[in-house]
Every structure is written in structure tokens, then in C-alpha cells.
Amino acid sequence: MEPLIAVEQLDLLKERKDLIILDARGEQAFTKEHIPGAANLDWEDLIDANHEIYGMIADPEQFASVINTRNLKRTDPIVLYDDQGGVEAARVWWVLKNYGFEEISILDGGLTKWKRSGLKLESGPDVSPSSGDRQFGFKAFRIANKEMVLDKLDDPDFTILDVRSEEEYTGKKIKSGAAKGGRVRGAVLIDYIRNFDLDENMNVIGFKDPSVLRHLYEKSGIKSDQKLIVYCHTAVRSSLTTFVLTELLGYQEVYNYDGSWREWSHMDSALIETH
Amino acid sequence: MNQYLETLSNTTVGTVRWVGQLITFEVPWYQNYFYGLILISLVVWILELSFPWRKNQKAFRKDFWLDFFYMFFNFFIFSVVISGFYAVFESAMSGLGIGMESLLLINLSGLPQGIQLLIFFFLSDFVQWVTHVMLHRVPAFWRFHQVHHSVIEMGFAAHLRYHWMENILYKPLKTLVVMIIGGFEPEQAYIVHFVAISIGHLNHANIRLTYGPLKYIVNNPVMHLWHHAKALPKGQMPGVNFGISLSLWDYIFRTNYIPEEKPDLELGFDEVERFPKSFWSQLIYGFRKERIGF
Structure with a gap:
């Protein structure tokens, strides 16, 4: 599919x-x-x-x-x-x-x-079928941890991409769960919302066209051969950007930092930037 | 079991009758909670309109009617519903031999009326202050208390926008105080009640009041607005200025915070925009599983 x-x-x-x-x-x-x-x-x-x-x-x-x-x-x-x-x-x-x-x-x-689109909806609780009894092994897929971020922080081949809002990026807004405001040192900002076409009420209509998306990232200096570590506050928005970059635009080396700002905000201030 | 059901229904009916008596003025004006509430509300509202601190605030501010409804729900509809349960609980306790005098430690009955009232007032205010701190510190309680902090535009009626579950916490602790000081509420407890309502209404009113040097003892709108601040510096979490009628406890326990007089302070809490807006959805919010969000 x-x-x-x-x-x-x-x-x-x-x-x-x-x-x-x-x-x-x-x-x-x-x-x-x-x-x-x-x-x-x-x-x-x-x-x-x-x-x-x-x-x-x-x-x-x-x-x-x-x-x-x-x-x-x-x-x-x-x-x-x-x-x-x-x-x-x-x-x-x-x-x-x-x-x-x-x-x-x-x-x-x-x-x-x-x-x-006027299509029908259902309501009511989830009535899923009988339960399974399977085991699932973890197979790391585009995932970064704190150690990897530390390691690649000053690596010129890697770009740290922050996909939060500008207020969070500058440290003006601190979401609950974070120790303080700011961003990973050296991170570049491309708000995840820019992956979408929005209506006049700022609601998402759908994903932008792949050619538009490609231009968006390349214009910000992020080319398809770039290696990226993507993060946000809880690694939910960054999952979206990871999806866009890898599944829609064919980027190969993209890693979603699961701890994201909730974890990084506890690091030493030498590793954090604001404003 | 049957006696409990009987107590439940009898008391509930009794309370409905009492509310009816209030409305039909069978209860004299100075003890009439229904008309007393309306009168105090009108007076404070007129003061707000005559001397507004936030000059651009409309007379019927955002959520005015929601708060109006909460006022009467919390005071009357809820008390009818809960009265039966309180009576059943009291009855169960007395079955165990626990009565209002069981915890008697300071007997006020010998003291002059005025002193009785004063002690009662200070003690019950302190216990409510402690309860209020808990509403902010305990996550499960905070989810109910968020209803009160969902106020975005402050006006007198916001005073009584709160989730009825708060009563479940406030009432037992207040009762404990009553038990400690003699097992009875002073005869003129309604005076304390009306004073508390008035101070509470004023604390939330759109009026610039500090009461001069009394600000260190009595809570006021300038101080209380900071309690409703949307964002506080990290060192001040999970809240400041917890005072109900008195600001005294905040100064004693160093939870006071008034960096400046700021009428247009942004109010609420983190992501208050996502908090449910209708009475019913606010009611069930605290009972549901918490989704943290991203």
C-alpha cells in the first residue's frame, strides 16, 4: 500500500x-x-x-x-x-x-x-475481535536515544531538527513535563505543522504535495542526503515529520529522538539554547 | 439498609423543602442563603460595572451565564442531592459511637459569641486553605479543580464556578474543625458564611482592591488574580496565593506572590484552550482517564 x-x-x-x-x-x-x-x-x-x-x-x-x-x-x-x-x-x-x-x-x-467529504461515521465503543497471543520483538526503526543525540551534536554530517512551535523553540513556552524551556544546542526549527495545508481556522486539510514538501525542507538547508535527528516535546509531532521525510520524500537517515524535549530539558545548560 | 434509604430520602426531601422555604422567604433575610447570594452578587456586580479594573471587560463577560448557573447549581441543586448522603454518613458514624463531640479539643461554648465566631472563622479558613493547596498538588484533585481555573475572563461569578467534587474534600475537613472546636457551629455561623461569600465574590471581581495594610490579612482581587495566572515562574509551581478569605496563611507559609498589580494577566493553565467548555463536559472531565497529550 x-x-x-x-x-x-x-x-x-x-x-x-x-x-x-x-x-x-x-x-x-x-x-x-x-x-x-x-x-x-x-x-x-x-x-x-x-x-x-x-x-x-x-x-x-x-x-x-x-x-x-x-x-x-x-x-x-x-x-x-x-x-x-x-x-x-x-x-x-x-x-x-x-x-x-x-x-x-x-x-x-x-x-x-x-x-x-460527507462520508458516514459510526459511534460507540470499540468492539474488536478475539484477542491474540503473539510476541513481538523490538527491531529498532529510525529511533534515536539521548546518547546518540549527544554523540551527533557536533557532528557536521548530522542536523538536529526541532519540529515544535517557535515559542517552544525559543524557550518562551514551556510545556508540562519539561524541566525548562529552550532547544537542543544547534537545532534547526521546522514546525511540523508546515507539513500540512491548513484552512482559515488553522485546521489541517491534508498533507502538502510532495514537491512542495521537498522544497520546504531543501529551502531550509535540509537536503535528502542529510542525516537527521528529529525531535519535539514527546516525539509525537516528530514522528509525523519522520514519516514525511522517510515515507513521502525518501530521506534515508532520519532518527526520531523518543525522549525529545521532555528528556533533553533536564540536561546541562551547555547543551541547551534559548531565544 | 432500610433505615439508610429512609434517611436518604427523608433528608433529601427535607432539603428540597428548605430550599423552597428560602425562595418563598419563609426564612428571614439575614439567614436566607438564596436571597443573600443574589443580593451580594448584585452588589458586587454593580461595583464591578461602576469601578472596573479592566476597563474593556464587558458587563456580561465571557462565560457569565455558565458561572451564573454554577452559582445556583453548587449552592442549591447540589446541596439537595448531597444532603441525603451526608445524613446517611452521619447516621452510620453515630452507629459506631462517633458523634460531633468525639473530637472535642477546644471548647468554645463558654466564650463570648463574637470570639466564638472569630475563632471559627479563622480555623475554618485555615483548613480550607490547606485543602486548596491539596487541590493544586494532588493530580486527581487538580483535574476537578481545573474547572475553577478554566476561567479566562475574571468576574465575581467565577467565584462559584467549581466542580461539586471539591465539596467532597472541603466538607469533611471543615467538619473536622467543627468537631475539634466543640462539636457545633456557632449560632451565627451564617454571618461567617455571608462574609466568606462576599470576600470570595470580591476576590474574583473586576475591581482593583487591596484594602491597604489589611492586604496581609484579607485576600483581595489584586492578589487572587495571580492565583489564577496561566503561567508562573518554575519556582512558584504548583501555585501561589491559595488564600480563601484570608491572605494571612500565604504570608505565613511563604506562598504569597504579587510581583506587580496586573489587571490583564493571562489566566488559566497550560492548554486551557483544550479544556471542555460546557457544564456537563466539565462535570465528567475529572472522572475520565487522563490523556497527557503531546
Whole structure:
């Protein structure tokens, strides 16, 4: 399957018995309304509950316990969506890829576009089929940890890419979970929201055209042969940028820093910049 | 079991009747919580309109009617619902031999009325101050207290925009105080009640008040606005100026913070824009699983 799937395509494909549609939002939002036939896989359920930093990728046991309630297997063709353009879906995409899942697409425009296209919705709690009993081994996929960032901080072949808002980048805004404001020393800013076309109310319509995206990154000095470590606050938005760079634009060496600012904000101030 | 159900229904009906008596003026004006609330609210509102601190704030500010509803819900609708449960609880305690005099440590009954009231006022305010600090420090409680801090534009009625679950915490601790000081509320407790409502309304009013040197003892809108600040310096988390009627405890325990007089201070909390906006969704918010978000 293509990395991005259009709403009209999904509408046609959703009758396929083997296709799994996953809603990456929370239970409350899912129950209120979702795409017919979708199951709920909240990205916040795929995190390590025992880690001191919130939002780190779940360990194999935790991952299996959640995935088995949906009876998913690695070879299942999966379409992910959310209602924020694909950012939560991208996080689930990234986590699944780290556990060897093979065929995953993201719905372009997500639930918002589905609704705008006048397509039908369902409501009610998740009624997934019987549970599975599989084990999933961790297979590192485009993941960076604190040590790698430290190592590549002054490496001229690597660019550290910050995808948060400008306020967070300058340190003016400090989101909860961070020890202080600022950015990784030497990081370049390209807000993840710039991957999207927005309407007049700043809601996501869909992903920008790949040629537009390519120009966006190259104009900022990030060429396709560049090696990148991408981060944000919780590594959710950076999962989206990782998806764009690797799946849509063919960048090869992109690493998603899972600890992101929640972790890095605790580092020595020599490793942090502000303003 | 049957006696509890009976207590529950009898007390609930009794409270409905009492509220009815308030509304029909069968209860005299000086003890009438219903009209007292309306009167105090009107007076403070007129003061706000006559001497506004934030000059551009509208008379019917953002969420005015939501707060209006909360006022009457928290005071009357909720008290009808909860009264039965309190009575059942009291009954269960007395079954164990625990009564209001069980914790008697300081007997106020011999003291002059005025002194009784003063001690009662100070003690219950202190206990409420401690409770308030907990509402900010304990994550589960904070999720309910966020309703009160979801106020973006400050006006007197915001005083009573709060989740009814706060009563579940405030009431037992206040009752504890009452038990310690003699097992009874002073006869004129309603005076303390009306004073507290007035101070509370004023604390949230759009009026510039500090009460001069009394600011170190009495809470005021200039100080209380900082309690509602959206962003505080890291050293001041998880909050400042916890005072209810009195600012005294904040000065004693060094939780006071008034860097300047700032009427247009940004209010709320981190990502308050995402907080539910309707009465019902605010009601259920605290009971749901917390999504941290990204």
C-alpha cells in the first residue's frame, strides 16, 4: 500500500476483510464518532508506563499486551488516522514499525477530511475481535536515544531538527513535563505543522504535495542526503515529520529522538539554547 | 439498609423543602442563603460595572451565564442531592459511637459569641486553605479543580464556578474543625458564611482592591488574580496565593506572590484552550482517564 491513502480510496477499500483501520485517538473521542469498521489504538496506550519520562515507546511486553487485545499481526495491512491531520497516527505508525509491522498507511486529511467529504461515521465503543497471543520483538526503526543525540551534536554530517512551535523553540513556552524551556544546542526549527495545508481556522486539510514538501525542507538547508535527528516535546509531532521525510520524500537517515524535549530539558545548560 | 434509604430520602426531601422555604422567604433575610447570594452578587456586580479594573471587560463577560448557573447549581441543586448522603454518613458514624463531640479539643461554648465566631472563622479558613493547596498538588484533585481555573475572563461569578467534587474534600475537613472546636457551629455561623461569600465574590471581581495594610490579612482581587495566572515562574509551581478569605496563611507559609498589580494577566493553565467548555463536559472531565497529550 502507498504510505498515504486518500479518503475516497479508503471508502472503497474498507469492505476488505483483511484491512485493519485504526483510530489513534483517545477512547472518548473514538466512542463519540469514528470511521465505520475502525478499531481504537490510542497512541497513549503504546507508551512505557514505568519510564520516568512520559511518552517513551512501550517495551515488548507492554506492546504485546495492548496489540494482542486488537488481535493484530505484523503482516496485517493497516490504515491509521486521527483528527489532527495524522500526527497521532504517525506516532502509532512509528511505534508499530519499531515492532516489525510491515504495511501501514496514513489517511490523508484524517477524520476531518472524511467528515468533510460527507462520508458516514459510526459511534460507540470499540468492539474488536478475539484477542491474540503473539510476541513481538523490538527491531529498532529510525529511533534515536539521548546518547546518540549527544554523540551527533557536533557532528557536521548530522542536523538536529526541532519540529515544535517557535515559542517552544525559543524557550518562551514551556510545556508540562519539561524541566525548562529552550532547544537542543544547534537545532534547526521546522514546525511540523508546515507539513500540512491548513484552512482559515488553522485546521489541517491534508498533507502538502510532495514537491512542495521537498522544497520546504531543501529551502531550509535540509537536503535528502542529510542525516537527521528529529525531535519535539514527546516525539509525537516528530514522528509525523519522520514519516514525511522517510515515507513521502525518501530521506534515508532520519532518527526520531523518543525522549525529545521532555528528556533533553533536564540536561546541562551547555547543551541547551534559548531565544 | 432500610433505615439508610429512609434517611436518604427523608433528608433529601427535607432539603428540597428548605430550599423552597428560602425562595418563598419563609426564612428571614439575614439567614436566607438564596436571597443573600443574589443580593451580594448584585452588589458586587454593580461595583464591578461602576469601578472596573479592566476597563474593556464587558458587563456580561465571557462565560457569565455558565458561572451564573454554577452559582445556583453548587449552592442549591447540589446541596439537595448531597444532603441525603451526608445524613446517611452521619447516621452510620453515630452507629459506631462517633458523634460531633468525639473530637472535642477546644471548647468554645463558654466564650463570648463574637470570639466564638472569630475563632471559627479563622480555623475554618485555615483548613480550607490547606485543602486548596491539596487541590493544586494532588493530580486527581487538580483535574476537578481545573474547572475553577478554566476561567479566562475574571468576574465575581467565577467565584462559584467549581466542580461539586471539591465539596467532597472541603466538607469533611471543615467538619473536622467543627468537631475539634466543640462539636457545633456557632449560632451565627451564617454571618461567617455571608462574609466568606462576599470576600470570595470580591476576590474574583473586576475591581482593583487591596484594602491597604489589611492586604496581609484579607485576600483581595489584586492578589487572587495571580492565583489564577496561566503561567508562573518554575519556582512558584504548583501555585501561589491559595488564600480563601484570608491572605494571612500565604504570608505565613511563604506562598504569597504579587510581583506587580496586573489587571490583564493571562489566566488559566497550560492548554486551557483544550479544556471542555460546557457544564456537563466539565462535570465528567475529572472522572475520565487522563490523556497527557503531546
